Amino acid sequence: MPPSPPLQLVALLLLSLLLRSATAAEYTVGDGPWDTGTNYATWSDKHAFLAGDILVFQYVRSQHNVLQVTEATYRSCDTGGGGVAGVIKSYDTGYDRVQLTEPNATYWFICDFPGHCLGGMRLAVKVAAAAAGGGGGGEGARRPAASPCIRRPPAARGGANGRRGG
Numbered sequence: 001m002p003p004s005p006p007l008q009l010v011a012l013l014l015l016s017l018l019l020r021s022a023t024a025a026e027y028t029v030g031d032g033p034w035d036t037g038t039n040y041a042t043w044s045d046k047h048a049f050l051a052g053d054i055l056v057f058q059y060v061r062s063q064h065n066v067l068q069v070t071e072a073t074y075r076s077c078d079t080g081g082g083g084v085a086g087v088i089k090s091y092d093t094g095y096d097r098v099q100l101t102e103p104n105a106t107y108w109f110i111c112d113f114p115g116h117c118l119g120g121m122r123l124a125v126k127v128a129a130a131a132a133g134g135g136g137g138g139e140g141a142r143r144p145a146a147s148p149c150i151r152r153p154p155a156a157r158g159g160a161n162g163r164r165g166g
């Protein structure tokens with residue numbers, strides 16, 4: 001009987017899939033649009049973020065933006081009028097992919113449109129100390145399912161608020 005390369009190929013494919021899912025996960029922030037109708041604290045608490053993971057902010061760019069800020073600005077929602085105080089990085093494409101590069105760190109994000117941050121458009125993301133891609137030590141840290149975010153509790157998003165386009 002000749003050897004059966006297909007089986008080895010399948011094994012290789014499976015292995016590479018496993019490795020890929022262990023290196024980085026991509027999360028759509030809030031499992032939907034970045035807007036004023038979502039509870040981002042609840043969303044963030046549901047997930048275990050690792051260095052290398054990517055956050056995707058999706059929104060109408062004329063209505064929102066994304067600023068990575070200091071903890072103080074996250075708490076005060078005050079960027080000093082000019083949108084600069086405490087601002088580390090700003091995004092405004094409407095489809096922003098932000099990689100969480102630092103292990104053992106917290107990332108803070110707000111929307112700087114008037115009233116939006118105070119209205120709930122702010123996100124704190126804690127990145128675990130173990131790095132996902134750091135020399136292959138990350139496999140134990142990553143939970144088995146690569147995308148557990150599909151299920152969405154029915155009442156998680158305030159219906160009326162979100163649709164107002166606030």
Ligand SMILES: *[C@@H]1O[C@H](CO)[C@@H](O)[C@H](O)[C@H]1NC(C)=O
Nearest residue numbers: 103104105106128129130131
């Ligand atoms: C994580 O950061 C804290 C303070 O920022 C530090 O005390 C702690 O040792 C760090 N842990 C690891 C595993 O690096």
Ligand SMILES: [Cu+2]
Nearest residue numbers: 064111113116
């Ligand atoms: Cu906004």
